[in-house]
Amino acid sequence: MFDNKNTRTELSSLGEFGLIKHLTEHITIHNESTIKGVGDDAAVIDIGNGKVQLISTDMLAEGIHFDLTYVPLKHLGYKAISTNVSDICAMNGTAKQVTVSMAVSNRFSVEALEELYSGMMLACNRYKVDLVGGDTTSSLAGLVISIAVLGEANKEDVVYRNGAQEKDLLCVTGDLGAAYMGLQILEREKSIFKENPNLQPDLEGNDYILERQLKPEARIDIIPILAEKGIKPTSMIDISDGLASEILHLTTQSNVGCALYEEKIPLDSMTINRANEFRLDPAICALSGGEDYELLFTIPQSDYEKVKGHPDFTVIGHMTDKNSGCNMITRSGSSVTLTAQGWDAFLKK
């Protein structure tokens, strides 16, 4: 099945997406009910009567995805659920059930896990999702959380990553880059605390961007809005790794190019102000920061009137022919090639 048994290839040489692609390319599908396997925000399973079940899973490892020196366990629990629910939203579906598995070292107390669980249940209640199972076991080091989420959709409503067409409009919900700036604030306060443990963290005036980092919401509100407006996106993905990386997923899988307009990228004023203080380009925070959990989708030009002026939607570009590549037209009018600089667990440490 695989070759080259006598060599040693480092995981970092492939990166997260390359590794998943490499490991899963030999998969055989046995069941007709499996409509879509690996390669989208969720797998799609035919359950008959025009309905499908969606399933997605995420794994969070301490020291890689979260830092418990500044992430409260209750927030971590909330975020673990909302980011999984977001994957179901990205398929234009409704999340219904989750399972929660944890490997946890004896450094953690029962009370610590209660905090984690209370955050998870807060999110489950907010999203009307049922926690139906899981597994809890010990680990030799740290905390690893694995969540699987099940969702429902009508078969004809499911939106994949691969349906974008040339000239389709590229739209995004909410604003971007805030979660990344929230992380910068937390990291700054952590390094100050390390140098002088007597100083209290200075988090004031950063509520919005801190909440975007620590307690992001899944955009479950967008799914009924799209339905009401009679919009079925031609492609959709949620923004977990950064706008650039997600655009490249859509264009690669849809076999199109893209023109993104820098000036159209929605940014909150707090994100812009803090980015300026940190001498960061706010657009780069949006492109490469990730963890915004907004929805990025494409619609036919004929649907433009339906999204125009809506407070939840911003048109940020359009799809082009594949040969034009993926480009961002900057504020100064020049065109730069989009590259994915987003989160990769095997590259960033």
Added chain:
Amino acid sequence: MFDNKNTRTELSSLGEFGLIKHLTEHITIHNESTIKGVGDDAAVIDIGNGKVQLISTDMLAEGIHFDLTYVPLKHLGYKAISTNVSDICAMNGTAKQVTVSMAVSNRFSVEALEELYSGMMLACNRYKVDLVGGDTTSSLAGLVISIAVLGEANKEDVVYRNGAQEKDLLCVTGDLGAAYMGLQILEREKSIFKENPNLQPDLEGNDYILERQLKPEARIDIIPILAEKGIKPTSMIDISDGLASEILHLTTQSNVGCALYEEKIPLDSMTINRANEFRLDPAICALSGGEDYELLFTIPQSDYEKVKGHPDFTVIGHMTDKNSGCNMITRSGSSVTLTAQGWDAFLKK
């Protein structure tokens, strides 16, 4: 939701089952489609038309559930899938899809993960299960594997843990204790190797029990046999933690007692011989060893003729009234109370 925030309770004080019970007792169910949540081998979700979807999940942590000094990665991959498929069998269902998530340290190479995946795919092909998704990320230490399995069943065919009635017959498939004896062989050879790395491991003549430990099979063959014979068990569970522990799950959830006959416990001759060599009681290996992944189930007495003499089934006891407790009638005719001494990730390290 939880009290006692100012105390520190160790995880080991509750144990695995106690911890899960404690953390999940405040769960609210929001969706009518959720028929059964936490507390059985799989959750049960109504998908309409008399059908249900089953979902179960298991987490395996290096150093807790497996020891890579003697477990080949390919076998580990196979076992990770088959043990999950076994959970769907225990609901009288058919496994259809799995998702595979891994947190993996940079100690592992791409080739190592290829080995792990090739074992998983071997099992997926054997069980006609589709690998439809997952997540692969780095970890700071070791390997953690989390698998979710989806299965199908007719709603009326699903067998829960809580349906056993007084006087029902207690049945088990296959033979027990072999996986535990296989583990003893592997642990013995590991300690010999540690003392003298020049000695080659002596595994000869132990094929059956080693295979039971390293590459157990899910009893997917049993589900159609039960259907053909017109048997719907009143309760069922798979044997992952040891016969005693699983019997206690059935009796507790069904609110009955049990009489188990020691002499009826099915044991392979190799299991008996190796147990004798290790000065272990073979029945104790079956009761407390675990990892046999056989099915334990109860049937009405009226179904006795249907299982009698069948090579896959052994009647090992019967259910009693709750006040009689759970007892094993030994070969000498005395009665001893059954206690769960099986696997608990938080107690055994």
